Amino acid sequence: MPTQRKERTEHRPGLILAVETSCDETSVAVVENGTIIRSNVVSSQIDTHKRYGGVVPEIASRQHVESVTLILEEAVQAAGIRLADLSAVAVTQGPGLVGSLLVGVVAAKTLACALQIPLIGVHHIAGHIYANELVHQLEYPLVSLVVSGGHTELVHVPSPGVFRIIGQTRDDAAGEAYDKVARAMGLPYPGGPHVDRLAHEADEGVPLPRVWLEPDSYDFSFSGLKSAVLAVLNQAKMRGEVVQPMRISKGFQDSVVEVLVEKAIRASKAFGAKQLMLAGGVAANKGLREALADRCAREELPLLVPPLSLCTDNAAMIAAAAFLKWERGELSSLDLKAEALLSLEQWSVKEPAEHAGR
Incomplete structure (x- = not known):
């Protein structure tokens, strides 16, 4: 009997059920062979947290338990x-709100x-990056621009499932800055989509600084820009x-x-990327998508952008990333712990020898 069960397992498709509860969306998906979405159910808590102007961790975890x-x-x-x-169960291990992560784990x-x-424990940002593989054919090496409420990173991906962070925010993430600026202008939560919409309605913008940091740096900083916006608002108020x-x-x-x-x-x-990928919740930003598409077209660089349904947190992207580990037999033990600050580079799959050291 054990032998027969093993044979059936080997010949069926890789069906992975994934659970995502890193912040304020409860999502479960079933994905076949890392690319075919059989289901992807997402329950959002936006209406609950809107009244507080942001996500309340204790409320978020309680609602995950309920749903x-x-x-x-x-x-x-x-x-x-x-x-x-099912062939395996995947779950977001981190990063995220630890109480929310624990429910999913x-x-x-x-x-x-x-x-x-x-x-299979999965890194949340690996999920955002591999959301693209649910709709695109990936070619390596590639670079991914990850832009979300908690992360702004440039990630070099030399081979499947191998991640090297080459740039990251030194303070506020872009999505976080969007929400703070929106709140200062009295816009509803989440503020990012409202700022994006208003930006497209204006003929001319208020002049604001660009923060480039050191000439050779791929890092980002948006805290100063946020402060510049607050200064504009305060000056307008003082002048009436x-x-x-x-x-x-x-x-x-x-x-x-x-x-x-x-x-x-x-x-x-610089890294000889065959493709540039956009990933994360702010990948839904119309202004960013349009500007990247225009610049990539001029540079003749293929740009991969997931559909809006796969930009925000969802479990299908977690299943897609988990498949990288499943097909290599890199599995998690049942003492898996939720890690609010899980490292993307340490989560990477075992790197092929030909890429090691590059």
């Missing part, structure tokens, strides 16, 4: 499979233990002038986008 089982059942049903058909460990199938959210939004977005695009293009050239 994760229901979302799991819905995802399995939507995929048209049985739990016995416990749910995934429980399911993997009950079904006696492998467990009417604040113009559209002009401020355009000035702010133009500054952020210009720095992101220029550094991403420069990194792509």
